[in-house]
Amino acid sequence: MRVLLAHALTPKRRRIARVLAAAGHDVCETDDPVTALGLCRRWEPDVALIHAECCGELVCDIKSDPVAYGTAIIMIERPELSPDAALDGMRRGVQDYLIEPVADGEVLTRVEAASRTKELQHELVAQGARLEALLREDALTGLSNRRAILTQLAGMVSGARRHGHPLSIAVCDIDHFKRVNDRHGHKTGDEVLVAAAHAMGTHLRQEDQLGRLGGEEFLVLLPDTDADAAMHAAERMREEVASAPTPVPVTVSIGIATWEAEEPPEVFLARADEALYAAKDAGRDRVLAATLHDRT
Known part of the structure; x- marks a missing residue:
């Protein structure tokens, strides 16, 4: 799968990128929120791993973009993340969290879970569209019923x-x-x-x-x-x-x-x-x- 990794600290970003690449994922790295949003628009990653220090308004920008909004977002947060802050992030579009220090196995499992959830969401949307078509279309001719x-x-x-x-x-x-x-x-x-x-x-x-x-x-x-x-x-x-x-x-x-x-x-x-x-x-x-x- 395609994974965007937005992290301000180069050593940690490179380590996580190596873990993801070793598992067969296509990884694109950046330390800049503006570049990250542009990559979400052009590259359309399945999952974006975003470090809190590289966030700014990136989550809101991704979720409000007509192309990038489908990207599943996992935030990499500090240990002191409060429950209220975590819930606020979920409301803004964050799908999951990784709390530092981040273990290699946890990175892989969370990314895989986020990708599967995204696929299920897309399938639900597609099923809804198919049901809408069944309600409006004549099955034989394809015309409006x-x-x-x-x-x-x-x-x-x-x-x-x-x-x-x-x-x-x-x-x-x-x-x-x-x-x-x-x-x-x-x-x-x-x-x-x-x-x-x-x-x-x-x-x-x-x-x-x-x-x-x-x-x-x-x-x-x-x-x-x-x-x-x-x-x-x-x-x-x-x-x-x-x-x-x-x-x-x-x-x-x-x-x-x-x-x-x-x-x-x-x-x-x-x-x-x-x-x-x-x-x-x-x-x-x-x-x-x-x-x-x-x-x-």
């Missing part, structure tokens, strides 16, 4: 209300999808869903959002998009799906709606959904725009 895309819809409606910007949505449904599953099997059906989702997203802007509502139904959020622009975007999605290299040729019906002032998200979505079913009733493979509900 129903909960996530509806949460995004509510946020965009709030933004449109606050800033007065246009907002449109499109609800897309793959035509006759049940026939695909019945005739070709669910594996082929899944492949069709993935290919169609990819086709729908081909020409979307970075700020647009595409999510899977469930089954063969998708929702597209089109911020800063008026009715005419939404119709154009939906037609391009329809054409992309029709020409996509799906395992079985499919088409898509799309209902679009443009947000009206003070319209709640659920009413906005319902209008787009009604337009979708009107498109299906009209023969499928087409885009229809919603009308405004009479809310008087």
